[in-house]
Amino acid sequence: MPVKLSVLDLAPIAPGESPADALAHTVRMARAADEAGYARVWYAEHHNMPTIASSATSVLIAHVAAHTERIRVGAGGIMLPNHSPLTIAEQFGTLGALHPGRIDLGLGRAPGGDRAVLAALRRSPTDSDRFPADVVELRDYLAGASRVPGVQSVPAASSADAVPLYILGSSLFGAQLAAALGLPYAFASHFAPAALHEAVRVYRDTFQPSDALSEPYVIAGVSVYADGDADAAAAQFATSRRRRVRGMIQRGPGARDYSDDEIDAFLLSPAGQQIAQMATYTAVGTPEEVREYLEAFALEARADELITVHGALDADDREQSLRLTAATAA
Template sequence: MIPFSILDLSPIMQGTTPADAFRRTLDLAQHAERWGYNRFWLAEHHNTLGIACAATSIVIAYVAGSTSRIRVGAGGVMLPNHSPLVVAEQFGTLASLHPGRIDLGLGRAPGTDKVTAQALRHYVEGANNFSADVAELHAYFQPPQPSQAVRAVPGAGMEVPLWILGTSLFSAQLAAKLGLPYAFASHFAPGQMSDALDTYRNEFQPSPQLGKPYVMLGLNVYAADEDTEGARLFTTLQQHFTYRRRKADAPFPPPADNLDAFWTTEEREVAEQAFCCSAVGAPDTVRQHIEEFIELGQPDELLLTSQIYDHAARLHSFEIAAGILTRLNA
């Protein structure tokens, strides 16, 4: 059986507000819980007009407080932006309020541009200290020692589950060395997926948290009743990605009927490469893509994501995907 989960960005659609995005995030999480999804993760981004969940721990609290079973967490917190102690206190608080339901995925990238990263933590070398920051954060969740001068209160002794997120061999090696589960962001940066998974599985060292390798892979899912409609919904992500590459940040746009008039051949090829791990179309087409992706990566869990402009269509897509994966597991 392969558990299936959701990664959400609290996307801000053109013509809507962050408040609208948060309400839609919560509605999606509540539906996901009923449909059998295992986790609902939120990803930290900053200074991005299309993404609302910059204060990730607060949005996690909002979602966890209005759901009851589904695990809620960060996919992830970009650790170079934060003091490890502050992160430990935030997630110790979340785990105290919602015992057994909070995950903490850790990323090395800033989730923003260099100027914003400097404004967040006032130095730009945070990524170089990632391994040390992970170790410090992990220590704050362990039972406190009598001589320990600094403790996370709450947090100490709570052993909040940690994950390493990444798209590279570095993240795979670190996750393996620490004996932590590994989430690979194949939904937008699949280039090193095979090598990273081989590295993680071959070099994995068991830890108190995890006895054997555990991999979660990201997959874009744009499911609809017809192939043409799924492809049309997918154009919202393709346009937003291209706008970002053009340095023209904006909320997520409505679907386009003719992308050929929107982008160049080079832009199309770059987007196709970035989003090659995508299941787009009618239910039978999406099922085939999901089966092929599972065969390729052999994940222990799937992390599904999509940025669909119309909220009802987004719910329908995730419901279709849940039905497909439930039947595959059966």
């Protein structure tokens, strides 16, 4: 049975690009995913990251949905501790009314930034403690069944423009919450692979059916570098990984640049190996090799759907990877 595929686009700002360039490429990727038959394309809330252009996630979703035809468009995810449930309900209720049947809302508990970002957002690290209650409050706003006396979200969802919720996570916490609420669960195995199998087991074993979902539904993240030439795909992966490592170790004023050889040597060190493990679930190679990997990974992860992250730095390479991956699904 073919693996159901979706796309997580981090809206990357490549070296030498402007944010406007990056956002134009994001629209292009979404259109390509729409044409290629992917189920959904998601964007994630990140703050204070010069290489990611998706901080205003709901704004980006509105723009992409207006420039695509069929594909579902959503958040993977909104970091709910950064917002009031009413604000997000109003934003996504509006998106659902504008694009009926095409909007998803994935919710995460992480702050999407460090303590300085939290302070700038006027939030506290303890806000994440309210995550389960905030998810329930948000769910009820979207359903037109507010638990807050005298307050309703406008527009609220109707059956035609309902916005389904997904719980995102990289630990057992999200798995337990998604199971308890009877919601679909998306695991961030594309960058935090360690707890994947245990989290999916806990979710499936403890799932409680709900009005939203009768059976457990798992989405697992996986990075993809597909190219007609296997060596080219491997080179794209190596270049992308070096850039990620540079972003992690080159911080603060006066930080020096590191050569590719120095980065490769660092990746062999104990600290570098910890970073390298983030790419545990990565498909690299020709379309056939990638497809074989994805099918095996879906079985291993007990995933109903895979959300693919096409990580090449060059926008043309990302789009080619996206199209080649989908082409082998037929």
